[in-house]
Amino acid sequence: MSKLLIAGRWVAGDHSEVLTDCYSGQPYGEMGVASARQVDEAVGAAAQAARRIRLSPDERYRILMRAADLMQARKEKLLDTLVSETGFPRGDGENEVRRCVQTLQLSAEEARRLVGDIVPMEATPGLKNRMGYTVLVPRGVVCAITPYNSPLNVVAHKVAPALAGGNVVVLKPSELTPLSAVALCQILIDAGLPPECISLLHGPGAAIGRALLDDNRIQFYTFTGSTRVGREIQQAAGLRGTQLELGSIASTIVLADADQALAVGKIVAAGFRKAGQVCTSVQRVLIQRPIYEAFLEKLVEATRKVPYGDPRQPETVVGPMITVQQAERAEQWLAEAVRGGARVLVGGKRERAVFAPTILADAPPDARVVCEEVFAPIIVAIPVDTVEQAYERANDTPYGLAAGLFTRDLSVAMQAGVNLQFGGVHINETSSSRVDVMPFGGVKDSGFGREGPRYAVREMMEERLVTIAF
Ligand code: NAD
Helix, strand or coil: CECEEECCEEECCCEEEEEECCCCCCEEEEEEECCHHHHHHHHHHHHHHHHHCCCCHHHHHHHHHHHHHHHHHCHHHHHHHHHHHHCCCHHHHHHHHHHHHHHHHHHHHHHCCCCCCEECHHHCCCCCCEEEEEEEEECCEEEEECCCCCCCHHHHHHHHHHHHCCCEEEEECCCCCHHHHHHHHHHHHHCCCCHHHEEECCCCHHHHHHHHHCCCCCCEEEEECCHHHHHHHHHHHCCCEEEEECCCCEEEEECCCCCHHHHHHHHHHHHHHHHHCCCCCEEEEEEEHHHHHHHHHHHHHHHHCCCECCCCCCCCCECCCCCHHHHHHHHHHHHHHHHCCCEEEECCCEECCEECCEEEECCCCCCHHHHCCCCCCEEEEEEECCHHHHHHHHHCCCEECEEEEECCCHHHHHHHHHHCCCCEEEECCCCCCCCCCCCECCEECCEECCECHHHHHHHCEEEEEEEEEC
């Protein structure tokens, strides 16, 4: 049973819901769902802890480092949980754990690097005997609301920098993946975090998530999820701080001079990883006309070889999607594109929640697989004539999270960083290239603020100015 963590104690929820395995559809556990009273109690206790508990930067460093070690030691158990909750095959699960360990370590290191600034007050004409400096202070209570598609590492990208900055956290993970969050909280407590410094609430977003938004005892919201919910959070947060990592339609461009073998391998891996349920997943691949047919052939060939199905089979690379309903939605979007003239070059089949890795060509520009976030293992191939046209096609979505570009031309590579309107532009990598040390976040409807412990920890702290006259 997945319990709630309130005021330093694990407690049962108001009622419970059955959790079902993504692949088999069989029940594997239960989730305790919080009541409105428990939400209020958790935030109240967190606010009290934020006033009462002061951990030194070195204590925070040690706790987060120990948590990284414990996470590594508990890897096998965590992998079991991930397979049931998310349907990730072992490779995706191992990646999630490995990156979570990194994120905890990077956050620990930031705790020891928190320094303010010296302000040269006396450089002002006529000003004497004044000095100024800034100090970084915790914001207080940070509320983290997280999605289902990265139930350890995205949670760590919120929780670990918040704790590194000396904040107290209230965590509301996706109701589809509550058990990974339970494991992470227990690891932090076992690593020495005072349990009052983190609360965990489970339940549906519209009830439990929503209830957290109107509580002014929370000073900062760090959210990853859909743009729709991100807007709601921003509206409710008002003048309080937010960091919003939202939706995306990511493109990767392959120019005629690209290393095609490199591009094929990376695009297939990035487009189908976690069954395409990654915010930076390659949804559109924009291929320059002279190589369009030949490149597509290679892409289809490589996709055909991707083993998919049961995530517990060691050879499986692409497992099920998060629910049968999501896979059905992808199927409907595909059928709609096909009715509009699209050709399925490989894949296109669904069995329960498993959607075969799919490459689509000739999709109409207004089909949902092209112009809405597909979040499924579907890559749409689009021919482009020039580099400028490729930029135009990549930029013509409401989103701006990440883009990739394969080319051997150094000047094109240099200009791409300016011309592609995304939070991250990756040359000779796909849109989905990420290591946890990076500043990571979007522009436009993909949100604002940056993950990456070095950047996030500062967003979750206040820089306060102190001046002294003497
Ligand atoms: P979602 O927006 O449906 O849910 C995310 C979280 O918000 C969940 O915990 C949910 O319970 C909660 N929530 C839902 N309604 C709420 C409300 N009214 N008030 C407060 N909380 C509420 O997203 P999802 O389906 O879990 O995840 C998929 C989405 O996440 C995709 O759009 C994807 O692009 C995005 N995502 C973005 C990034 C990024 O870094 N930009 C990373 C991963 C996922």
